[in-house]
Amino acid sequence: EKGNFHHFMQKEIFEQPTVVAQTLRSYLRPLERKVALPQIDFDISAVDRITIVACGTSYYAAMVAKYWFESFARVPVDIDFASEFRYREPILTKGGLALFISQSGETADTLAALRHCKAEGQTIAVVVNVPTSTMAREADLLLPTHAGPEIGVASTKAFTCQLAVLAALAAHFAVKKGRMSAEEEAQIVDHLLEAPAALNAALDHDEDIKAMAPLVAPARDVLYLGRGPDFPLALEGALKLKEISYIHAEGYASGEMKHGPIALIDEHVPVIVLAPSGPLFEKTVSNMQEVAARGGRIVLISDAEGLAEAGEGCMATIEMPKVHPLIAPLVYAVPVQLLAYHVACVKGTDVDQPRNLAKSVTVE
Numbered sequence: 002e003k004g005n006f007h008h009f010m011q012k013e014i015f016e017q018p019t020v021v022a023q024t025l026r027s028y029l030r031p032l033e034r035k036v037a038l039p040q041i042d043f044d045i046s047a048v049d050r051i052t053i054v055a056c057g058t059s060y061y062a063a064m065v066a067k068y069w070f071e072s073f074a075r076v077p078v079d080i081d082f083a084s085e086f087r088y089r090e091p092i093l094t095k096g097g098l099a100l101f102i103s104q105s106g107e108t109a110d111t112l113a114a115l116r117h118c119k120a121e122g123q124t125i126a127v128v129v130n131v132p133t134s135t136m137a138r139e140a141d142l143l144l145p146t147h148a149g150p151e152i153g154v155a156s157t158k159a160f161t162c163q164l165a166v167l168a169a170l171a172a173h174f175a176v177k178k179g180r181m182s183a184e185e186e187a188q189i190v191d192h193l194l195e196a197p198a199a200l201n202a203a204l205d206h207d208e209d210i211k212a213m214a215p216l217v218a219p220a221r222d223v224l225y226l227g228r229g230p231d232f233p234l235a236l237e238g239a240l241k242l243k244e245i246s247y248i249h250a251e252g253y254a255s256g257e258m259k260h261g262p263i264a265l266i267d268e269h270v271p272v273i274v275l276a277p278s279g280p281l282f283e284k285t286v287s288n289m290q291e292v293a294a295r296g297g298r299i300v301l302i303s304d305a306e307g308l309a310e311a312g313e314g315c316m317a318t319i320e321m322p323k324v325h326p327l328i329a330p331l332v333y334a335v336p337v338q339l340l341a342y343h344v345a346c347v348k349g350t351d352v353d354q355p356r357n358l359a360k361s362v363t364v365e
């Protein structure tokens with residue numbers, strides 16, 4: 002069932018262009034250039050606060066979604082880890098929407114948070130990959146991802162499909178709230194439709210990533226840096242590396258580095274910088290220079306423009322296609338997944354069944 006692939010995780014990484022396209026098909030109408038959501042029987046324009054709850058990689062999708070809901074629809078979004086949310090007496094206002102993100106639809110903490118919100122009268126929306134799951138059954142609004150079964154314990158294709166659904170949902174909110182014109186909506190649809198080809202272009206760099214993985218594999222600690230909607234990708238990259246290669250890794254918002262983690266930097270700590278060219282690029286480059294000045298070894302992941310400007314002096318560079326900022330979090334997921342994958346292969350760990358981890362965490 003793995004076909005030509007060595008591991009399910011690898012196969013699932015390579016399926017992303019197909020499954021993201023498949024997922025987008027149920028949320029977009031390409032010819033009309035409109036977002037199309039399942040029948041929603043509550044008034045979106047009345048929703049003035051969204052609470053998003055999830056765990057692990059699904060939580061990082063929530064972090065990206067917060068940027069989108071707030072910037073497109075100007076709706077304030079609270080996000081929380083399910084394990085924290087359920088015990089912190091969250092403030093839920095009447096008429097609020099609670100959104101749960103889960104690949105399995107069975108994660109115990111997320112499900113408990115869902116039931117708490119339901120009891121508090123919130124409208125319950127879920128983004129889930131398993132359509133027969135408990136969360137899918139208990140939702141008022143079911144927003145499925147069509148990633149297909151995810152076997153590798155480390156989540157990959159479910160994450161990019163979650164992002165695809167969340168981008169469409171945020172645009173839908175913006176339209177309903179009168180914050181997005183038909184032309185802006187059409188452009189969002191066009192950009193989302195570019196995602197599958199851009200994911201393919203990112204996957205084309207698999208061999209380059211495999212070739213540089215031996216530079217990262219001996220490290221004891223690795224730092225990932227990103228900004229804005231790509232900051233959660235730094236967290237996701239660090240999580241993937243920890244999970245399957247057992248190397249200690251941390252993700253940081255680029256600008257936070259000088260507030261502490263820079264103390265860790267020396268020639269033994271690879272620093273993976275996620276930086277698509279664009280308005281925030283210069284800021285990230287100056288953070289990179291701070292790392293370089295302390296002997297840190299940088300792996301810059303950027304597009305041709307970014308690499309031309311700042312690639313010199315890096316230990317390695319990974320080229321990504323130049324994409325619209327909206328789809329950058331989907332596209333930059335690929336190199337961090339592949340880097341973790343190839344580093345784990347160098348180390349010879351059990352990629353699909355990492356120690357101590359279960360695919361679905363159904364106990365608290």
Ligand code: F6R
Binds near residue numbers: 058059103106
């Ligand atoms: C990371 C990973 C976990 C899950 C988390 C939530 O690679 O697999 O962090 O993302 O356990 O699981 P779901 O999405 O099934 O609720």
